Amino acid sequence: MQTHLSTQAESTTDIPAEMLRSMYVAMLRIRETEERLADMVAAGEIRCPVHLYIGEEAVAVGVCQALETDDYIFGNHRSHGHYLAKGGDLRAMVAEVLGKETGCSRGRGGSMHIAAPEVGLPGTSAMVGAGLPLAVGAAIACAMQGTAKVAVVFFGDGATEEGGFYESLNLAAFRKAPVIFVCENNLYSSHVHIRDRRPADNLDALAAVHGMPAPRIDGNDILAVYHTTSEAVARARQGHGPTFIECRTYRWRGHVGPNYDIDKGLRSPEELAEWQARCPIQSFETRLLHQGVLTHADVTHLRQCVTDEVAAAIAFARQSPYPDPNTLHDYVFAP
């Protein structure tokens, strides 16, 4: 079983410059969207629970860059980044978080129930661990239909403490299902650190025991995520079965909402600062500048484009109507 923590040694030279730029922009888009959503939650404009992904952007973008549009992804309660990285419509997501009729779930779902089936995200579930069996089912269906499609599920370290996690890994391994388990290990489940929940920090070993490769990688290194996922996708498409990828990362904000959970004494300012110094966007930007893929003028321009794009999405969402109260029961049951 392969278990390694890669560093920023992975090469950029085998990736076209245009793709590198697009990966950089995709991370910027997630960051800017989340920062603005955080402001809107703090101002009381957004009323649904919002779990922010800031700090973890390299996982979603690195994984989705290795997928085709018709491959499936499944998310969880913290899925804005997954949705955007897979190509979901930004305006429809912001409108959903604001509860508007133009939202991707017509304003009925909110932040935790976003969907973009047109790009392979059938939906997200806030039940911790619920995405795993859905992804395994989708992967088995893809194989039975004779397609080369794969399914990916993003889940947190906390989801490994659910029974469905073990059932999913077992069935996927047994059936050699074309599924990739992407564990976003941000060290916390709600407000509890992994050292206070488990006898050992060994999630990769849980997967390895099911007989699947279980690389443990730096989830803040987008190229490590991209290369590792590409290998897993190739393996899955060739019929060799699932891979478990443990991405070590960190969410900058608290479990839910815009605050940092420092005031609650749940984590230290030093821990947060240490991970902020390892910002996945900043390190990738520095690298692209160093390698001449981007100039400083490009960085300024691209950052402004993303700021404008997000501002336009927020304006669209604000101008959109709320659902008509008479349609409250629509879309709840199949007609």
Ligand SMILES: Cc1ncc(C[n+]2csc(CCOP(=O)(O)OP(=O)(O)O)c2C)c(N)n1
């Ligand atoms: C089955 C279930 N149990 C408990 C909860 C409450 N809950 C919501 S998020 C969360 C923590 C999840 O932690 P993790 O899986 O590590 O994801 P992260 O929030 O760190 O991204 C919990 C316990 C839930 N939504 N579903």
Ligand SMILES: [Mg+2]
């Ligand atoms: Mg977690």
